Amino acid sequence: MEHFIAGTLTLFSNPVSILIFTGGLLGGMVFGAIPGVSMLTLAAILLPFTGNLSATDGIMLFSVLYCSGVFGGAITAILFNIPGAPENAPTCFDGYPMTQKGMAGKAVGAAVLCSAFGGTCSALLMMFATAPIANWAISAFGPPEIFALVFFGLAVAASVGSGDLWKGWLSVLLGLMIAMVGIDPVGGLERFDFGVAYLLAGIHFIPTILGFFAVSEVFIQMEKRAKGTTEAPKVNLDFPTFAEFWKLKLAVARSVVIGFFCGILPGIGATLAAFMGYNEAVRWSKDKTKFGKGELEGVVSSETANNAATGAAMIPLLALGLPGGALTAMMVGVFQMHEMEPGPLVFVNSGDLIWVVFAAMFFANICIFFLGWLQTKTVVHMLRIPFHFLAPAILMMATVGAYAVRGLVVDVIVMFTAGLIAFFLRRSGYSVAGIVLGLILGKVGEQTFAQAMQMLQYDFSGFLDRPIGLALILGGVATIAMGAWRSFVPKPQPEPVTAVSD
């Protein structure tokens, strides 16, 4: 505890540190909320300048940016169906339908509370058990277990937002196919590039998500306006009540665990955490059909999980020197600019720095709660902007966002193509969410499957020696079997009411 107090005092006793903390917090929120131009963009811009800061301030800036950036993207996901960052994509599934139902305030409020809660829990766990958790995670979870985790996630993906199970599975399989475009992640073979060199880089999920959600939504709204059936969303600033939250306590707790868990594993991170959190909410729900139609639990699950992953992602970085994603990889660069290497020696040589980072992440999550509350009360009014002003702005932001990912025009083409495809798919019972899940989980799944097979000498029975992997595989198989059973066995029809004659 004394370390935490010392870290807090160091953080708030220096005006420069306070300024950097505030700048990181606001910068992350703003950049996180602009689609495509995410916190990573801001981080890449700031990276060279951190050389002029102290090591503590440099690392602290990036950790605060990480917390607030992951939260920031939820706002546009809920209000306009545009995820500010990939980790906010599952928030669209139920957040935007809530906006259409006039419950935007409730959805944004839930996102604020859950992001702050998930992030704070994760920061607390990070403070108390960094080294042991990090060592356990990398020992217990190798490629076979991560593949099994992805399989477990995919097993439920077919039931998210589709008309029926088969359309759900076709959607997921389409996502998996898209994930295979480009150079294969293990053998380096070129696949499905059709002679276009730019496709060798693969179909990136950010332009795809922007197309599926933002562009297709603009098309749909345009169609509604042409038909004269458009209806402006009602602006409502009601926060969720305590009773509503209390009903979701299990979903929140589950997402904290999932988010934390995904964050610890190098290469998994906040995006998968959000999808897994959402998937598990669907899996454990008694009524799966309510998801995708404006269910508060959907927003709560994904936003809790993605912010819970932020503190967790710092664990392998600080304890072992293992960056789990792009932002943590940039943080390695910040360490190195100050002639330090993240890893066990940081705890020995720079214990003060670690506790300032812990304190900064803890207080950043607390601040998200208050700043997010203010943001909710103001930003929801953006819904009052007439569609004919909003639509070009959405398309422009999405185009910039798609191009900014890798500076490739092909990504803009992919975005508009995805938008057009989603425009037709969304009216035919196929699941856009399923395609996105297939695309995101497919990339990790394929890589870890190939690695697992190499490790297990191409022998599936090798999973029998790995209890965690086996349990997850069996869980996934059981989920698929139950889904198939439900679709084959007709639901019992209610007894016809026979007229009773007197």
Added chain:
Amino acid sequence: MTHSFSGSKRFAAKFVLCLVAGAFAAAPASPGNLPDKMEKPNGFPERPMTMLVPYGPGGGSGQLSRAMAEAVTEVTGAALNLEYKPGGSGTVGMKSYMAAPADGYSVMEHIDDATSAHALKAKNPNPAEVFVPLVTAQITFSQIYIRGNETRFTDWDSYVKYVKSKKGRSTIANVSKAGSMERVNLKFITDHFGMKMQQISFDKGGPRYAALKGGQVDALFEQPGDVRGFLDSGDFKPILTIYKTRPAAFKDVPAMNDVGLTFEPLLRFRGFYVHKDAPADRVKWLKWAFQKAWHQPSFQSFNKKKFMDAIDSFRDTEGSVKLINDTAAIYRKAYKSMGLVK
């Protein structure tokens, strides 16, 4: 006898001459060889230049490019904007760069992957022909690492025995894409020792290092600068340096000559390039700026942290062309023996 003696003397003289010439060819150009200032050709550059990096900002190329851009700015006052275009193992970035105007305002970072890609498929451009190498800024060897607390084997000899006893079930983490530098070096090593092992490919550093640290694999193939933190903490221990002789920084680790390996080791190298068709006066100025920047104390300090001072890490334009062509020849020979090319 006399003849023989005279022949030996002549041979010895030639040998010494070759050694001296070789040493000069390999020696880094001292800052003294480069003028302190060079006049900007017709005011070039009048605006910030772009440095295209075909990899992500967090990796080795991203870090090197930032360090070099800062050093170039220190030397010339000219600003460089970094543009990252990751994907396709650097192919997409190179394709993008080739489409950029050849006016000298855009330069590109690339690694030896471009050379191996050319050796594997002739349709891939030879970086020594389609570009002008401004400087090769990092050259490094690879090593094989085990965990610091490993008990099943502790050095190269016991590791070889262990791998043989596992009959193909021993695992090593690397970037084992077909024709990669890692896979070719390992092929030579495993062939020599009659070992069979399972190479597990991880395209990102974090999961690759986690695999060794967490005990998912037995060993790791990597360059020392990328795992410096693990070496300093004692988590990883090098058991073989894939370089002919022992570099001073790893004097206790056996090198190829110590274990009887005779193949020409493939090195990892990173450098900076400009379009071949860029105006000659601008190319000349860029060569001076990048080579001068390499000698800047700030850049030297960066390279030192990455163990890039363990062997000669500098090549000027001519040296880079030779390095690329020699390396491509070694790759081609290796690919033929691996059946990857005819």
